[in-house]
Amino acid sequence: MRTDNSRKFDHWIRNDFKQLNTELELAYQEAGCRDTIVGVGEKTKQTLLDEGNLHIRALLHEGNTDEGFDNGFDLLGNVGFFMAACRRHDLTEPSRERRSPLTDASALAMQLGASLGVIPRFASAHLETHNRALNGNYKSFTNLPDEHLFLEYNTRGVFAFIRASEALLHSLPLGISHPVTHDLLLAAQADLKQVIANNRALFDTLDVDRFFYAVRPYYKPHRVGLHEYRGANAGDFAGINVIDLLLGLCRADDPYYSQLLVDKFLFMRPDDQLILRDCMRRRSLLDAFLMALDDPEATRAAWFQRNAKAFLDVCALHGETAIQHHELLIARFIEHPAHRDGLDQQSDLTASGPRLDVMLRGLKKLCDLRSAANVDGLSTRFADLQRLREAVDHA
Amino acid sequence: MRTDNSRKFDHWIRNDFKQLNTELELAYQEAGCRDTIVGVGEKTKQTLLDEGNLHIRALLHEGNTDEGFDNGFDLLGNVGFFMAACRRHDLTEPSRERRSPLTDASALAMQLGASLGVIPRFASAHLETHNRALNGNYKSFTNLPDEHLFLEYNTRGVFAFIRASEALLHSLPLGISHPVTHDLLLAAQADLKQVIANNRALFDTLDVDRFFYAVRPYYKPHRVGLHEYRGANAGDFAGINVIDLLLGLCRADDPYYSQLLVDKFLFMRPDDQLILRDCMRRRSLLDAFLMALDDPEATRAAWFQRNAKAFLDVCALHGETAIQHHELLIARFIEHPAHRDGLDQQSDLTASGPRLDVMLRGLKKLCDLRSAANVDGLSTRFADLQRLREAVDHA
Amino acid sequence: MRTDNSRKFDHWIRNDFKQLNTELELAYQEAGCRDTIVGVGEKTKQTLLDEGNLHIRALLHEGNTDEGFDNGFDLLGNVGFFMAACRRHDLTEPSRERRSPLTDASALAMQLGASLGVIPRFASAHLETHNRALNGNYKSFTNLPDEHLFLEYNTRGVFAFIRASEALLHSLPLGISHPVTHDLLLAAQADLKQVIANNRALFDTLDVDRFFYAVRPYYKPHRVGLHEYRGANAGDFAGINVIDLLLGLCRADDPYYSQLLVDKFLFMRPDDQLILRDCMRRRSLLDAFLMALDDPEATRAAWFQRNAKAFLDVCALHGETAIQHHELLIARFIEHPAHRDGLDQQSDLTASGPRLDVMLRGLKKLCDLRSAANVDGLSTRFADLQRLREAVDHA
């Protein structure tokens, strides 16, 4: 059960707030704004700021109301939507501030984040897996079709990854040689194929400029209280990393990957954090298959041939999703427009904060790990998969 | 990490124990035993008892070794396999005892059960979802193909139900009107179709008498310490009840169903218990759709027609699995042979303990709830589904 | 936040219900009833039954309202108060029924119990550690001073045990040789001394007959749904067993003690269950000290002399509380009056159900374990403590 103030704020976020952002986007478009939006829609911006602050002040003053995790998390999302919109409309900007000027919103967000065990800003769960629709309408910044397209495809992709991760998790207690592990690997394949189809569809339908100039800016880093937090991205759920780790393509003792995990944890919901934590202590399927290679007899067993083959196909599909994300989605919707419009040097271009080229280098590494590419200076599982493939092919 | 004693016992369960049970089953078959097995294979029975007790004594004496939940749960399964085999071979029999004569096994099982938060006997997780295979061989009582067939199909069925339950759980935060809820309902449909195909295949391939006389008896109720515990059955996992409750076909405030849940909880693993508990506090999808009926406008919305249709199809498929379980599997593999061989009055026929007709009446009720049958004296969701169906058909 | 129905029921339990029970107790007393109460206050009994059922029916029909664990647990307590009073006034009686005639109360209690992870009846937490007072009044069956005396001293004793258990738990990560472990052992001593003083005061002030005939009967076993559940007793909290296990006086692999734990777990709150489970996997302090004896040098170390001495004193105090409980409280308030009035053969005399002599034998065993008595046929830690004592004394 929620308090009245909390319900009213939710109503505002789902209606007037969306309307104001939509108006501003249309005004920016009309004014031909690309990266700078100074001087456009100033009155609307102020309305958004004032109305939001009013709601938040009321919530802050009613104090601790213990509405349960789900309602608290939802409220944090609403505060986060507001703070992210303020950042998008340049009402706040982390490099020109030492602490967020949205004092009340920060206080409320920090109280909620601390009490929930997550970062004090909206995360992708608020947009995707936990974005409740009322009468067909889920929460979004604007009413614009590009944002809806982006969110729906993201959500579908995320759930498909999650289902693949669940299939792999179910196989752990059975071990790599159980007959039903084969069924679970096939299930994971089917799920990853859905990711691929979904990415393709997004690639084909999303408008590059509308995305780049009217959706992406809501995901910029901004401050809450003293600290700056990177933006949400579609990847802030455990499932994708569960797949990485269980397949064995990425490893938690790799300094690059463990840094990524350290930075990502609090962007996940606590239940998701637990899933990922639990999976960090497991032996990967790849390592289990490699151990089986030690016994040449075992590799000739029917179970080995069947299950190793199915496993290799899962790896290949996961690699394909990564390549697609990197070479289709990021290239088309971020890299090209940034380059075209001379924005690559800008520091606030990406959700995570660093300069575009730095971020791209990082994402390339991730893509190489996931696709087990044969690259110098990066310890991917290329050779290990090769060994396994040979044991399957030459049987 | 496991202790040496624990590893040796596991090795025994996976090898000699299986061998001994297999020999006994073959001896029973040879001797033409059906329900009574007195006097057959007495020496082998004694060997099984002695060897098992020796292992267990060693484990009990090494004391508390804190090997983590997974190893503890696995060990409990092994003790449970032994105790269940003793029951099957009439080395123990609850109605002639006041406490289990397997004192050491009971002490170890009770310590493990209490420390793990589950009943102190093997549960279906030990046979199915958490039955680790080594080199292609999972744990079983015998080497007989009928038992393997039964276990593998059960395991596949269980995972298919679990995946359906996961799809429904993912839809909860989105609500019934979210576009991606449609995708999740389709996923649940696909999973339930797998259950149906799987049940059909089991029906077609399992041998009635071999199942009835050489597999089923390992699932009889028996004592651990003072209390008698019903046997494991394929249904002791949360997923099936999660589906019941989320769809809204069964309700936790129905006295029949809440008694079933009360009796079932400790047969599940603690993580499974939590999933089911959490889901008991949710509003069902059916109730959510019925609330939408209050607003005639809403029912004409595209989301309603699309999602309600997909929901109704999920319900129909879930009902179908229940009817199949009752009218095909239970009828063919339990009811008919019991009737044919005049065993219906026997009290230890079923995993749950009561006389066959009592159990069948209970299972019929469950089947009627799940298939929303229109029966007198049982409050199924027949009429509610009817109302929803009309809102979809007449749109 | 609670629903209106839930609030109204709570109000009834705290007022009219208490009044009705009080009237009945006074009527029983007036009529000179001891063990049988048939025919006395029948109209009042019926009022209690009808009013309670009315409240419960309303709650059952409003369905699943997800008010959070605390409110759910509190409501279960209220349903349990009502069911226990019905048993006390002989409106239900397990031996003459196959299932509880309180169908609605059972359904509600089972739904709540299953969803909370506890037995579906009131437990001692409802009376003691989690019995919220409003304006100075906590929940009780009657307004009679004897019940209040009993509850308040119990609650104080329980908290003193809990604090002792917390001190011991804090010492685990430090180990037996840490200087601050000494401080924690002293803290445990102080807490146990409070238990002793408190038991003494209860012994001195509680009226034997008023307790035996007007308080105890509310704690009788009764059915909820199909099953009979033993009554609550002051010991249904983890702390006391945590002390047993951490000191090492009782061991979870002892068949008597593990049966006790198995039977007790669901009478505890889930958080309490977790504490006890976690502690079952720890090495006891006694075992740790005994290991140190292997190195004669170590036993001469100052830390050993200091900490072993403090540990032995904790054990002695814990033993004293057990002896006091057995020889003062149980003897005076249960054994003597039962014997005097010829009720020892009665099956429903005790909270746990068995005949008095059986129960007393069980409790004697527990007392011997806790006080490490030197008794035949029971494996207490007498000899082990003796060895440790010698290492301390002869240093």
Place this chain on the structure above:
Amino acid sequence: MRTDNSRKFDHWIRNDFKQLNTELELAYQEAGCRDTIVGVGEKTKQTLLDEGNLHIRALLHEGNTDEGFDNGFDLLGNVGFFMAACRRHDLTEPSRERRSPLTDASALAMQLGASLGVIPRFASAHLETHNRALNGNYKSFTNLPDEHLFLEYNTRGVFAFIRASEALLHSLPLGISHPVTHDLLLAAQADLKQVIANNRALFDTLDVDRFFYAVRPYYKPHRVGLHEYRGANAGDFAGINVIDLLLGLCRADDPYYSQLLVDKFLFMRPDDQLILRDCMRRRSLLDAFLMALDDPEATRAAWFQRNAKAFLDVCALHGETAIQHHELLIARFIEHPAHRDGLDQQSDLTASGPRLDVMLRGLKKLCDLRSAANVDGLSTRFADLQRLREAVDHA
């Protein structure tokens, strides 16, 4: 169970590592070093670096070994001891690096931190509440008596705060008017008096310069991977904040205090985080007492006078510990020597990183909140406590 490598590393930390640090401290002292230690003991520093790295490399290469939470947390502490010592001996220095040059230690620490749910560095739990002693020796950086004094008194103080917090937590379900709440408030008073005595003793015995120049430097902020983490301090446990919040002296919706909580959470162990989170959703005792003031009748009740009085005394004692911490400990052991030796402008002086005056201003605020001081511009509970005091005094 731990791996061999893990055991060897622990042995090194408890022996050679301690020896090397001790030697270095003595060399620094001998050389008359105060704040700079360049050029002194360079060979010993290198030995420490090389030996530590060797151990860590072995651990990193043996990969994920799933030894359970406790062992993992302990190992993280050991890596953290090493990294902190490197910082102390200037082998790393965050302002001259962009990422920690201790690449392997960082990778291991990040993997452990991420998988455990804590910051990837040692925290105060490693030094205090979870610092296991072997044969009387707990872990420390050096063998110097000043460090031991500091650690032991800190540990005692921490446990006394924890016990006070436990007493307050136990009172929550009882409410402010329960007779046993009075007992729990008295228990909290006794615990806080122990804190006070303990602080006093530390003040009297610790050597200012030895602490300032040979203990404190091990608590400096340093990098792990990319990020800089502030040092551990004695306050990184939930208990102290539980007291703040339950008493009501600090509030989670105060921007200063919620920032403090946000920054502190991951420095606590996960079980501690949960305790604090749970307590953030509770109503404070002070707020509960203030609500009772609305009913003038209630304030004349015996329970009110008794319990409110006891509560006010708890508040006074908690305030006293805060004042003592600020005006005795911090002043004597940090502020004065820093000022005397002209180090107040230095950025790495404090565990938390900011310049001394900034940190001191923050701590003053905290002290004012806890002691409910009457200060301008800070919303303490001064007036509220005043109102309550009047209701008690004038009864």
